[in-house]
Amino acid sequence: MVPPPGGGGSMAAAAAAAMAAEEVEEALGLFTGIGLSEAKARETLRNGALSALLRRAVLQARSALGPALDKATGTLLYNTAARLKDPKHLGFLVGYIARREILTDLQLSAALEYVRSHPLEPLDVADFERACGVGICITPEQIEEAVEAVISKHRAELLAERYHFNMGLLMGEARSQLRWADGKTIKNEVDLQVLHLLGPKTEADLEKKPKVPKARLAPAEKQKVAVVENGDMGTEPQSLLEQLRGEALKFHKPGENYKTEGYVVTPNTMALLKQHLTITGGQVRTRFPPEPNGILHIGHAKAINFNFGYAKANGGVCFLRYDDTNPEKEEEKYFTAIREMVEWLGYQPYKVTHASDYFDQLYTWALELIRRGQAYVCHQKVEEIKGHNPPPSPWRDRPVEESLLLFEDMRKGKFGEGEATLRMKLVMEDGKMDPVAYRVKFTPHHRTGDKWCIYPTYDYTHCLCDSIEHITHSLCTKEFQARRSSYFWLCNALDVYCPVQWEYGRLNLLYTVVSKRKIIRLVETGAVRDWDDPRLFTLTALRRRGFPPEAINNFCARVGVTVAQATMEPHLLEACAREVLNEQAPRAMAVLEPLKVTITNFPAPKALEVLVPNFPADESRGFHKVPFHQTVYIEETDFREEADKGYKRLAPGQPVGLRHTGYVITVQNVIKDVSGRVIELEVTCTKSDVAEKPKAFIHWVSVPLACEVRLYERLFLHKNPEDPSEVPGGFLSDLNPDSLHVVHNALVDSSVRSARPFDKFQFERLGYFSVDPDSEEGKMVFNRTVTLKEDPGKA
Secondary structure: OOOOOOOHHHHHHHHHHHHHHHHHHHHHHHHHOOOOOHHHHHHHHOOHHHHHHHHHHHHHHHHHHOOOOOHHHHHHHHHHHHHOOOHHHHHHHHHHHHOOOOOOHHHHHHHHHHHHHOOOOOOOHHHHHHHHOOOOOOOHHHHHHHHHHHHHHOHHHHHHHHHHOOHHHHHHHHHHHOOOOOHHHHHHHHHHHHHHHHOOOOHHHHOOOOOOOOOOOOHHHHOOOEEOOOOOEEOOOOOHHHHHHHHOOOOOOOOOHHHOOOOOOOOOHHHHHHHHHHHHOOOOEEEEOOOOOOOOEHHHHHHHHHHHHHHHHOOOEEEEEEOOOOHHHOOHHHHHHHHHHHHHOOOOOOEEEEHHHHHHHHHHHHHHHHHOOOEEEEOOOHHHHOOOOOOOOOOOOOOHHHHHHHHHHHHOOOOOOOOOEEEEOOEOOOOOEOOEEEEEOOOOEOOOEOOOOEEEOHHHHHHHHHHHOOOOEEEEEHHHHHHHHHHHHHHHHOOOOOOEEEEEOOEEEOOOOOOHHHHHHHHHOOOOOOOOOOOOOEHHHHHHHOOOHHHHHHHHHHHOOOOOOEEEOHHHHHHHHHHHHHHHOOEEOEEOOEEEEEEOOOOOOOOEEEEEEOOOOOHHHOEEEEEEOOEEEEEHHHEOOOOOOOOOOEEOOEOEEEOOOOEEEEEEEEEEOOOOOEEEEEEEEEEOOOOOOOOOEEOOEOOOEEEEEEEEOOOEOOOOOOOOOOOOOOHHHHEOOOOEEEEEEEEEOHHHOOOOOOOEEEEOOOEEEEEOOOOEOOEEEEEEEEOOOOOHHHO
8 A cells, every 4th residue: 555655756856855955055054144043044035036135145245255244244235135126236235335335224224225216327326425425434523523512502401401301302413413423322422421511310300201281182183193302293103003004005905816916826716706705795804813722922912903903994804713723732721811812902803713613624625635636645754854855755646546545544543643644745935845734633622522533734724714714815924925835726726715815024022932832831840820920921911910902002003014023122012001001090109118107296186088180190080089197108218317419308307298198297206126227207297388398299108908019020131032142041041030029018008999900000109000810808919010111221
């Protein structure tokens, strides 16, 4: 039943594959030699046009500079190849880079714009060099003089506003005078001269600049106009739906799949498209197809927004389809969590389906594929067909009837796991030959039980499920571009409706890992508690930490619908959270490190009630009451026995106001324990309209609730914990020992008493906090979502 390996045709194919592999290895060496990671180099190789241009650019530069190119030069070469619209100018631009006449991305952008706007040849070299700053050298003295002139111009405003002045204005004006100067050098000079003029920051400089109250805009008006920092009027960033409506202009219309570049038209294509339109009514259909073997992460948020958002923006529908073809790793908790997260982000699936819904049809089609001579049963081991240049299968040309019998034996369990697979006869874009369609797995399926011991692969299942559901736009991340050919090939090989696959760039975050395998390792080693540990960037973790879904959607909108992979800093996501929480999270007061304060002349025999606005900037949104008693608690850090210069909070001889009470307190007595630590203050209070205006107002609690507060920092110390060049010991060696700080005996005012898990508050002066599900009767637990301001060290 197992014939010997094939003859001359297989040998020719092997020789061709070996030659292709040598070219791939050579290109990989070139690309990693200019500073690309191996993953980025392989991704580049999948784009034939880009890799060809980059190869030419690198070889030209190496002929001028030698084989060792520095990373800065490599980055310029890569950006040239990636952004150049007309390849005929490649050699011209690479020459300038190789001669060190174009040294910065700013110059390169100007050069690319110049050749784009001057299509006729020959180019005016002198004009080109003027436009790109070739030969211009900006000295430190010139930068110093330009910054000095700008600061002199704004000296009066700087002295008046101090560090609340818009420093970006100084940067902008200095850069306009020194177009080709290094931006970082200009910023350092601005910082130095401002420090020389104003001196170090004081407590007042650190306080938030008061906002000028402004009328609230209606939602329609809100989208029209925004004031940018330099005073000019500009439009706000487009919402995600607006962006996706714009993307619709690039994509095909339903039923016009054949107009898409690369789409394969067969004799039956037009009839199948006509039938497709009859079924869908010309409606846009997308799908979000997660594997139920882990929790969704921030990258999936972009996929959810893109798939559901594109359908919504164009009056269509989106399926939630579980890719449940690997029963070994699938658990019910993942199915539940995935749907919860989709709905949490604000989307309702048109229909919830499973790949397993179609197992019978997929099996029938597999038999048909064999009958058509397009698939065969193979006995090569998994290890043999891995990598970029595996040997061709000796069973590729086995008779159809034999493959049908063997495939039936696979279905009946007559082969062990790894002893036989069903493979399709095609070569993919990345050179991978004959991808596997079915493999043997003796694992019961959570939905079909023991019915099957063979399961289809992604390469086989995905496009056929899209066809069954009449998906119009199969939106995938960029790494699936290498599977586009198999996607079209398989639908056409079976003569079924063929959707169109469109690719977009992944969204990644620095300082984290999102691999399911690696998150499981973090859980197993106790580095995190579970998939929803608030230090992770899974969606369940972000929800537990208190990130509002609107903030995540806004973040995805700001990243934009791009083809290029986007790797973002976490503080950009945190900024989106602050914007939403500032509008959504009512204010409360909490004290993390309590210091007892007794008011010896408290003006009433029992506690008073103080009205605190829920949103101080808009008192129309209501108030809540908190008790004000003769015993209050303040932050330990809000008191010093000796007030340093610039210190404005409580100290002997330096009173402060208690926020919202209308009273000012003055220290009369400092009580210490045997070790000399301050444990209590005795103070007197005076009405604030009688007392001299205090230098500061501090928050406080009285008759408080005990609570636990969890403060989070980044889980990893390095930006790329998975990169061996940054973290040679692996991601588990890069854990931040200070990523979690638990405050066990914090106090919070009683206004939060009835809060439920995931309710959000702004604790005045401390940050935004969310109620954790660990909260119990008598002891609430809060997670800090983000601080009130961005930590400059994180930016």
